[in-house]
Amino acid sequence: MTPHATNATSAAAVELRAVTKSFGRTEIIRGVSLAVKAGERVAIIGPNGAGKSTLFNLISGRFGPTSGDILLHGRPIGGLKPYEINRAGLSRSFQVSNLFGRLSVFENIRCALLWAMGHRYEFWKFLSNLRDVNDRTEQVLEQIHLHRKRDHLAMNLTYAEQRALEVGITIAGGSSVILLDEPTAGMSKSETSRFVQLIREVTEGKTLLTVEHDMGVVFGLADRIAVLVYGELLAFDTPEAVRANPRVQEAYLGSVLADAQAAEAH
Numbered sequence: 077m078t079p080h081a082t083n084a085t086s087a088a089a090v091e092l093r094a095v096t097k098s099f100g101r102t103e104i105i106r107g108v109s110l111a112v113k114a115g116e117r118v119a120i121i122g123p124n125g126a127g128k129s130t131l132f133n134l135i136s137g138r139f140g141p142t143s144g145d146i147l148l149h150g151r152p153i154g155g156l157k158p159y160e161i162n163r164a165g166l167s168r169s170f171q172v173s174n175l176f177g178r179l180s181v182f183e184n185i186r187c188a189l190l191w192a193m194g195h196r197y198e199f200w201k202f203l204s205n206l207r208d209v210n211d212r213t214e215q216v217l218e219q220i221h222l223h224r225k226r227d228h229l230a231m232n233l234t235y236a237e238q239r240a241l242e243v244g245i246t247i248a249g250g251s252s253v254i255l256l257d258e259p260t261a262g263m264s265k266s267e268t269s270r271f272v273q274l275i276r277e278v279t280e281g282k283t284l285l286t287v288e289h290d291m292g293v294v295f296g297l298a299d300r301i302a303v304l305v306y307g308e309l310l311a312f313d314t315p316e317a318v319r320a321n322p323r324v325q326e327a328y329l330g331s332v333l334a335d336a337q338a339a340e341a342h
């Protein structure tokens with residue numbers, strides 16, 4: 077039995093224990109503890125500058141924590157490099173600008189797969205697995221509904237298709253924990269609702285963490301919502317409980333929902 081197996085939260089896919097992060101003298105993340113269960117969809121919300129991206133950067137290894145522990149399936153990952161965390165089973169979406177614009181849709185997914193698989197195979201074994209890679213690439217293209225555009229250059233896709241390709245690249249390697257950073261940013265309402273459905277499908281059975289500003293997406297997608305305010309976790313609960321939480325209403329959600337309702341009314 078591993079030391080973590082005795083811990084009550086050992087089943088967590090991602091766990092933060094009293095994590096802090098300071099830039100210079102400023103503490104941006106201030107003692108965040110939370111455990112995301114395997115298979116759960118969690119949205120991180122909060123006002124601008126609350127530390128949501130910083131938290132994502134800590135979990136995906138772009139930054140190391142100043143103190144505290146970060147665990148992936150019970151294994152400490154705080155301070156590991158992003159590619160090491162990726163190989164431990166966590167994949168984070170990259171921005172559209174990180175797509176290979178002059179490669180086809182097919183090649184973009186295939187590159188992501190080759191990279192993800194490269195470490196597991198000797199080169200000679202790896203060559204004999206190219207057929208598997210192509211098959212898996214086709215499978216991912218079907219999942220993100222871009223199989224009909226497989227030969228198009230990534231740069232010629234619509235914005236929403238580029239974001240779908242980015243999601244395909246993120247899930248291609250088969251990571252069990254997926255981090256999506258503002259997946260629907262910049263999309264129209266109809267594109268957003270189709271995209272939420274796509275996210276649902278491709279993350280089925282996986283653990284999803286997302287930073288999202290669109291409350292429609294958050295409340296429609298998340299099993300639990302983490303509310304971050306000034307670097308502290310104000311709440312981590314079901315959408316219903318978060319919506320009803322007076323502290324969350326006061327600190328954040330009241331104004332956001334009022335803005336959303338005002339926008340709807342126009």
Ligand SMILES: Nc1ncnc2c1ncn2[C@@H]1O[C@H](COP(=O)(O)OP(=O)(O)OP(=O)(O)O)[C@@H](O)[C@H]1O
Pocket residue numbers: 099104122123124125126127128129130131
């Ligand atoms: N590398 C860095 N060096 C110094 N300060 C940073 C760094 N990264 C983030 N910060 C600061 O940390 C605070 C939190 O930023 P962060 O981007 O994590 O917030 P956020 O909740 O994602 O905001 P937004 O919703 O606007 O994207 C901000 O005050 C920001 O200026």
